[in-house]
Amino acid sequence: MNTRDSILIDKFLRKELTAREAHDWEKIKKRPEVIKELAFRRDLMLAAIPEGRISLKKELRALEAGLIIPEEDTATNAGRSSKLRPLWSRPQRWAAVAGLGLLLAIGWYVSRPDDVSAGQKLYAKAWKAYPNELTLRVRGAKRPRGLIDDAMLAYDNGEYHEAVGMLIRIAEPADTIAFYRANAYLAEGEIGVAKGTFEIIFQTPGHPYRQVAEWYLALIDIRENAWESAKTRLNAIGNSPAHPFASQAQELLGRLSKEMEG
Amino acid sequence: MSNASNSLQDVQLLKAIASGDRTALHQVYLQHRGSFLGWACNRYSCTEEDAADLYQDAVIVLYENALAGKIDGKSKLRTYLFGVGRNLILKNYEHYKRFADNEVGEALDLREYADAVDQPIMLNERQKMLQTALRELGEACRRLLIRFYYDRHSTEAIMAEFGYKTKDVVKSQKARCMRGLRNMLQDKGEFLM
Numbered sequence: 001m002n003t004r005d006s007i008l009i010d011k012f013l014r015k016e017l018t019a020r021e022a023h024d025w026e027k028i029k030k031r032p033e034v035i036k037e038l039a040f041r042r043d044l045m046l047a048a049i050p051e052g053r054i055s056l057k058k059e060l061r062a063l064e065a066g067l068i069i070p071e072e073d074t075a076t077n078a079g080r081s082s083k084l085r086p087l088w089s090r091p092q093r094w095a096a097v098a099g100l101g102l103l104l105a106i107g108w109y110v111s112r113p114d115d116v117s118a119g120q121k122l123y124a125k126a127w128k129a130y131p132n133e134l135t136l137r138v139r140g141a142k143r144p145r146g147l148i149d150d151a152m153l154a155y156d157n158g159e160y161h162e163a164v165g166m167l168i169r170i171a172e173p174a175d176t177i178a179f180y181r182a183n184a185y186l187a188e189g190e191i192g193v194a195k196g197t198f199e200i201i202f203q204t205p206g207h208p209y210r211q212v213a214e215w216y217l218a219l220i221d222i223r224e225n226a227w228e229s230a231k232t233r234l235n236a237i238g239n240s241p242a243h244p245f246a247s248q249a250q251e252l253l254g255r256l257s258k259e260m261e262g
Numbered sequence: 263m264s265n266a267s268n269s270l271q272d273v274q275l276l277k278a279i280a281s282g283d284r285t286a287l288h289q290v291y292l293q294h295r296g297s298f299l300g301w302a303c304n305r306y307s308c309t310e311e312d313a314a315d316l317y318q319d320a321v322i323v324l325y326e327n328a329l330a331g332k333i334d335g336k337s338k339l340r341t342y343l344f345g346v347g348r349n350l351i352l353k354n355y356e357h358y359k360r361f362a363d364n365e366v367g368e369a370l371d372l373r374e375y376a377d378a379v380d381q382p383i384m385l386n387e388r389q390k391m392l393q394t395a396l397r398e399l400g401e402a403c404r405r406l407l408i409r410f411y412y413d414r415h416s417t418e419a420i421m422a423e424f425g426y427k428t429k430d431v432v433k434s435q436k437a438r439c440m441r442g443l444r445n446m447l448q449d450k451g452e453f454l455m
Contacts, residue, residue, distance in 0.1 A: 049412060051412065
């Protein structure tokens with residue numbers, strides 16, 4: 001299958017053939033390898049629908065939670081600002097700031113497909129979702145059982161998609177919810193969203209999860225093969241004896257150095 | 263489809279959404295969310311959580327139909343979303359159906375939008391295997407293929423989103439992801455192409 005035929009198949013499926021391409025398509029469409037490839041891609045298009053819907057729904061939830069700040073300019077913006085209904089209350093401003101950080105971190109940034117090897121392997125070995133300390137705190141405060149408990153139960157059970165769905169609906173306590181939401185997003189592979197939130201947490205003096213966020217940022221750097229940045233963060237963590245991940249950072253630094261040398 | 267006149271803004275937004283402009287989609291989402299939730303909660307006694315979920319589904323229907331060129335542009339986007347929402351309630355939420363029995367006024371007009379809501383996607387075994395492989399492919403490739411085959415983004419749009427320098431890089435990455443998908447299926451011995 002040559003590149004030209006491959007492009008024609010996609011354009012046919014997407015109904016984007018020009019008159020000339022349609023003419024070319026007529027010439028190749030009965031070739032057995034083209035028929036086979038067309039069937040494969042048609043199946044892929046259908047298989048992509050549920051996945052695409054899940055992704056879009058996550059995106060809309062992130063938008064709703066203030067993790068994506070709507071941009072001002074679009075095809076039209078007449079009267080837009082006045083019609084926008086504020087979606088985040090005061091406690092959720094933190095999430096809005098996280099969204100701004102997220103945009104600065106290039107929004108829905110993803111690592112490139114050719115960087116899937118060493119970094120991802122190291123990341124997979126080192127990553128663990130941060131244990132749930134939140135519902136213990138909530139219970140300590142004698143709050144009635146609610147959405148927060150269900151969300152954290154899903155989190156404890158590794159049902160991160162469900163956890164995110166609930167966590168984005170909870171406004172308080174804003175600082176800790178955002179931290180666990182970022183963890184759940186990270187577990188779900190939504191790296192850009194998670195990274196943006198962890199960065200904001202890390203930049204917030206006095207945040208209860210500031211140091212832990214630093215550890216997860218280092219892991220994200222590793223996943224994205226940003227070796228130097230990861231090394232800097234891990235050095236900082238490893239050289240702080242009081243850091244909860246100091247020993248893990250030193251160990252990971254050793255493995256990272258081997259990878260870098262290799 | 264309703265004959266209600268459409269505003270210029272809606273036409274422009276629809277065009278922008280169809281061309282893959284995410285900002286336009288976000289704008290529509292935020293613009294009608296409040297009124298939709300209020301309407302669904304009052305009219306069908308939905309919980310706010312169900313109404314929010316329903317609204318997201320309605321926006322997804324609007325998005326897919328905009329991409330497929332199935333929205334004729336005669337309706338206001340608000341009416342379209344409400345119509346889709348109504349029909350999603352009737353299809354998916356058994357316990358709210360009883361509130362549709364005594365519909366009057368605008369709600370009757372909304373019945374026209376039943377066709378906008380597609381039947382659920384039924385995947386055959388082969389397609390289900392592909393869906394699973396797509397999930398396991400790795401975030402970057404999964405996202406790239408979804409952008410191409412679901413969102414139908416242009417090579418230029420993918421280039422911008424992923425930070426690739428040329429269209430050729432997009433093409434080679436896509437080809438690489440397709441190879442990865444095939445290899446994954448072949449490794450599982452479930453799917454030989």
